[in-house]
Amino acid sequence: MAHYRYLIIGGGMAAAAAIQGIREVDSTGSIGLIGSEQDRPYQRPPLSKALWKGEPLDRVRIDLPEQGVELLLGRTASVLDAEHKRVVDDRGAVFTFDRLLLATGGSPRRLPWGGDDVIYYRTLGDYQRLRAL
Secondary structure (H helix, E strand, C coil), X not given: CEEEEEEEECCCHHHHHHXXXXXXXXXXXXXXXXXXXXXXXXXXXXXXXXXXXXXXXXXXXCCCCCCCEEEEECCCEEEEECCCCEEEECCCCEEEEEEEEECCCCCCCCXXXXXXXXXXXXXXXXXXXXXXX
């Protein structure tokens, strides 16, 4: 069971901004980030602009402080026990925290038709799938 001073659920721009803000006031507190995507936090606007103009993928990634930040990527929080300050992820790993931020963002509304033939363009993975076509 890992313990973090700050635990963030969500791996987008808000989570990255929170990490940077935390580091401005607390340079040593441990930070854990549980994110469902496999990629580090990145900026979404360049997905529909800069990358299509040939900019490298590194252009969209957000630089995060390395010290004391653990990225738990490709995971989702499945149980939140606020009373005991505990989160369980989809792999069964248990995390405890002193402070918790829910920064889960949004997801596109799924259409009732089209199935796998419809690409919903929101994530870096979506960009890569569309680019491969």
